[in-house]
Amino acid sequence: KQEVTQIPAALSVPEGENLVLNCSFTDSAIYNLQWFRQDPGKGLTSLLLIQSSQREQTSGRLNASLDKSSGRSTLYIAASQPGDSATYLCAVRTGNTPLVFGKGTRLSVIA
Amino acid sequence: DAGVIQSPRHEVTEMGQEVTLRCKPISGHNSLFWYRQTMMRGLELLIYFNNNVPIDDSGMPEDRFSAKMPNASFSTLKIQPSEPRDSAVYFCASSPSIAEVGKLFFGSGTQLSVL
Numbered sequence: 001k002q003e004v005t006q007i008p009a010a011l012s013v014p015e016g017e018n019l020v021l022n023c024s025f026t027d028s029a030i031y032n033l034q035w036f037r038q039d040p041g042k043g044l045t046s047l048l049l050i051q052s053s054q055r056e057q058t059s060g061r062l063n064a065s066l067d068k069s070s071g072r073s074t075l076y077i078a079a080s081q082p083g084d085s086a087t088y089l090c091a092v093r094t095g096n097t098p099l100v101f102g103k104g105t106r107l108s109v110i111a
Numbered sequence: 112d113a114g115v116i117q118s119p120r121h122e123v124t125e126m127g128q129e130v131t132l133r134c135k136p137i138s139g140h141n142s143l144f145w146y147r148q149t150m151m152r153g154l155e156l157l158i159y160f161n162n163n164v165p166i167d168d169s170g171m172p173e174d175r176f177s178a179k180m181p182n183a184s185f186s187t188l189k190i191q192p193s194e195p196r197d198s199a200v201y202f203c204a205s206s207p208s209i210a211e212v213g214k215l216f217f218g219s220g221t222q223l224s225v226l
Contacts, residue, residue, distance in 0.1 A: 034215075043115070043202055043217030044154075089154065096209065098144060098167075103153035 002027045002094050006102035013080055014110050021075040021105045023090030028071045031093045035064050035075050038087045038104065047088075048075070080109045115218035117203050123224045129191040132221045134203030135184055140216075142209050145178055145188050146202040148220070154202070160186065161209050193225045 003026045013019050023033070032051045036044040048057045048064040050073070056065040063076040077084055087106045091099040116135040124130055136143045144159040158168040160180045168178070175194070180186040190197055204217045 041219070041222075043204075043219050045217070046215065098156055098159055098209075099215065100156075101154040 002030075002092060002097075002100045004090055004092055004100050004102035006088075006090055006105050008105060009103065010106040010108075012108040012110060015080060015082060017080050017109075018076070018078050019080055019107070021077070021088050021090075021107070023073040023075070023102055025071045025073075025090075025092045025100075027094055028068050029094060030068060031095060033064075033066055033073050033093075034091045034099065035062075035073075036089045036091060036101075038089060040086075044089060077107075080107075082109050082111045085109050115203055115205050115216050117201075117218035117221050119221060120219065121222045121224075123226065124193055125226050126194055127192045128225075129189065130193045130197075130223060130225075132188040132201050132203075132223070134186045134188070134218060136186070136203070136205030137216055138184065140205035140207050141183070142206045142211075143180060143186050144204040144206075144215070145186070146204065148200045148202060157188070159209075166209070190223075193223075195225045198223055198225050 005024045007022045034049045035047045037047050038044045050057050050066045061078040066073045085108050087104040089101050089104040091101045093099050118133045142161050145157040146154050148154045157170045158178045163180045178188045200220045200222050202220045204215050206215045
C-alpha cells in the first residue's frame with residue numbers, strides 16, 4: 001500500500017527566502033506525482049504535475065523535482081512571499097488507483 | 112464554469128443524527144471522488160465514481176457511511192447515525208476521467224462537526 005510522507009509538518013520562513021519542501025513515497029512504481037496548495041477553509045489547487053518519466057517541472061517561482069528510484073520529490077519555492085503561506089500537499093498516483101496524499105507541510109512566510 | 116460545488120459549507124449536528132453532504136461536479140467530468148480530511152489522518156479517499164458507477168468504496172470507514180451518484184451532475188455522501196469521530200472536512204473532487212487525475216478539481220469542502 002502506497003504511503004506518502006511530508007517533512008516538515010510546518011515551516012516558518014522570512015519573506016524573500018528560498019525554501020524546499022520534501023515528499024517521500026514508499027512504492028516507487030508511480031504513474032505521476034502532484035503538488036497541491038490548500039488555503040485555509042478552501043479546497044486544493046493543483047500546482048505542478050510530474051509524470052514518472054520526468055525529472056522536474058517548473059511554474060514561475062515553483063520547481064518540483066522527482067527521483068523515482070529513491071521515492072522522493074521536492075518542491076522548491078524561490079523568493080518566498082507572504083502570499084505563498086498555505087499548506088502544500090504532495091500526492092502520488094500508482095497504476096490506475098486514485099491519488100494518495102501526504103498530510104502536507106504548513107508554510108508561513110513572515111513579512 | 113463554477114467549479115465543483117459542495118453544500119452545505121458547514122454542518123453542526125448532534126450525535127445520532129443523519130447527515131447528508133452534497134456535491135455537484137464540473138459539467139462534463141465523468142469521475143467524482145469523496146475525500147475526508149483530518150489533522151490526524153490527512154486527506155483520505157472514501158469512495159470514487161466513474162460514469163456514475165461506484166468503482167472503489169474500500170475507503171468508506173463503516174456501514175454508517177453511504178454514497179450515491181444518481182446522475183452525472185449530483186452526488187451525496189450520507190452518514191447515519193453520525194458520531195463525534197466523524198467530525199472532519201469532507202471534500203468532493205471531479206476530473207474529466209479516471210485517467211486524467213492530473214486535472215483534479217476540488218470543491219471548497221463541508222466542515223462537519225458532530226457534537
